[in-house]
Amino acid sequence: MDYYRQHRQDFLEGLKSFLRIPSVSTMVEHRKDVLEAAGFVERELREAGLNQVGQIRGAGHPLVYGEWLEAPGKPTLLFYGHYDVQPPEPLDEWLSPPFAPEIRDGNIYARGACDDKGQTYILLKALEGFMRTAGRLPVNVRVLIEGEEEVGGEHIASYVAAHPERLRADAALICDTEMFAPELPTICIGLRGIVYGELEVRGARTDLHSGVYGGAAPNPIQAVSEILCALKDRDGRILIPGFYDRVRPPAAEERAAWGRLPFDEREYLAKEIGSSELTGEPGIPVLERVWARPTLEVHGIRGGFTGEGAKTVIPARAVAKLSLRLVADQRPEEAVQQLEAGIAAATPRGVTAEFRLIHGAAPSLVDPSSPYIQTAARAMTEIFGHETVYIRSGGSIPIVGLFRERLGIPSVMMGFGLPDDNLHAPNEKFHLANFYRGIEAVARYLELLAE
Numbered sequence: 001m002d003y004y005r006q007h008r009q010d011f012l013e014g015l016k017s018f019l020r021i022p023s024v025s026t027m028v029e030h031r032k033d034v035l036e037a038a039g040f041v042e043r044e045l046r047e048a049g050l051n052q053v054g055q056i057r058g059a060g061h062p063l064v065y066g067e068w069l070e071a072p073g074k075p076t077l078l079f080y081g082h083y084d085v086q087p088p089e090p091l092d093e094w095l096s097p098p099f100a101p102e103i104r105d106g107n108i109y110a111r112g113a114c115d116d117k118g119q120t121y122i123l124l125k126a127l128e129g130f131m132r133t134a135g136r137l138p139v140n141v142r143v144l145i146e147g148e149e150e151v152g153g154e155h156i157a158s159y160v161a162a163h164p165e166r167l168r169a170d171a172a173l174i175c176d177t178e179m180f181a182p183e184l185p186t187i188c189i190g191l192r193g194i195v196y197g198e199l200e201v202r203g204a205r206t207d208l209h210s211g212v213y214g215g216a217a218p219n220p221i222q223a224v225s226e227i228l229c230a231l232k233d234r235d236g237r238i239l240i241p242g243f244y245d246r247v248r249p250p251a252a253e254e255r256a257a258w259g260r261l262p263f264d265e266r267e268y269l270a271k272e273i274g275s276s277e278l279t280g281e282p283g284i285p286v287l288e289r290v291w292a293r294p295t296l297e298v299h300g301i302r303g304g305f306t307g308e309g310a311k312t313v314i315p316a317r318a319v320a321k322l323s324l325r326l327v328a329d330q331r332p333e334e335a336v337q338q339l340e341a342g343i344a345a346a347t348p349r350g351v352t353a354e355f356r357l358i359h360g361a362a363p364s365l366v367d368p369s370s371p372y373i374q375t376a377a378r379a380m381t382e383i384f385g386h387e388t389v390y391i392r393s394g395g396s397i398p399i400v401g402l403f404r405e406r407l408g409i410p411s412v413m414m415g416f417g418l419p420d421d422n423l424h425a426p427n428e429k430f431h432l433a434n435f436y437r438g439i440e441a442v443a444r445y446l447e448l449l450a451e
Helices: 002-006 008-019 028-048 117-133 154-162 220-231 252-259 265-273 286-291 332-346 371-384 398-407 432-450
Strands: 051-056 063-068 076-082 102-104 107-109 140-146 171-174 186-191 193-202 295-303 317-326 352-361 389-393 411-415 429-431
Touching: 002 008, 002 117, 002 432, 008 028, 008 107, 008 117, 008 432, 028 051, 028 063, 028 117, 063 154, 076 117, 076 398, 107 432, 117 140, 117 432, 140 154, 154 398, 171 398, 186 371, 193 220, 193 332, 193 398, 220 295, 220 317, 220 332, 252 286, 252 389, 286 389, 317 332, 332 352, 352 398, 371 411, 371 432, 398 411, 411 432, 429 432
Parallel strands: 076 140, 076 171, 171 411, 186 389
Antiparallel strands: 051 063, 063 140, 102 107, 107 429, 186 411, 193 317, 193 352, 295 317
């Protein structure tokens, strides 16, 4: 581990360079920046000494691939990460510019610091250490880094489906999750799936004067509100018929393990949520609500006039962005059909409503008894000095289900973020101690697998 400790400053400077690239995949104006980030990853793999390094171009942002397959008889791991990031807005809430990384109180602040540039860089530096010191890796490794994770990952989905032979491996290694608490090494074994799209409601041919036509003309914003309230009640229970039929509840052993985690509901409310109280399905513990229960959330509503001052208009059109989070054993295609049926049943008179799917991904649940999971837990315990715990995550990483479906392999999710890292929010950060120890933990994992 000497190499990793001696080169921490070099790793930090490299991470800063990575974070300075505003690779926002959802915004057309950042197309060149996304390509620059792909080039950065490609150079890192070449300089680390991997083979067959290059960009894979397609309909979307490039994939970056590299491999080292010179350890006969040893396992093969598929390293996955992503170099694209979320938009940084609202900019006025950042204490330092989102693409000018700044270190404060042992954390590095920047968009992508934790999700997922910092954690992807952990993988790259772990490989570099072996190649620079021993000239080889303990196991075989393939690397596939994408630039569309934050916008649905269509390019990587089509590539994995079309080229499973090039990605043949025994397990995937992903660093894109978090530790349950500081100093508590954590492996995530379950992720919620997602259905994300737009609900569009149309009424009159054009916007109308509310004084002249109010009381006779349908209002699409009102209709959107009525539809959404018909889909979910005030307690957070989804009202779509049949939606819960496939939900697999956690096993008693898993619930018991969650009960032993150092979780304080009041601290969670104060430090992570910041509202007056928690909401959701009554009688179901918080961790189960966010890890093992499906949800329906509204992310934005647009329509009519929202500028300064007054404009008394009945809009002709309104759009709501919404998502469903799915849990084992729900299916995205079926969930979309159920959602569309629920919308149709709730649509009021005088308007039409349509749901347009933007992207979807299946939920995933990995068997914690897998030797690849158990070995990763051992590596993290050795580096962090505490027993590794197993959790689920409420978030979605679409590639995990795809690797299981198309490649038949489990995904080992060694996460090094923290619950307060502000993912997708202003002032995103990554704890530098976790960044450095994460590199060592991945390196140790490769050593233990080779044994």
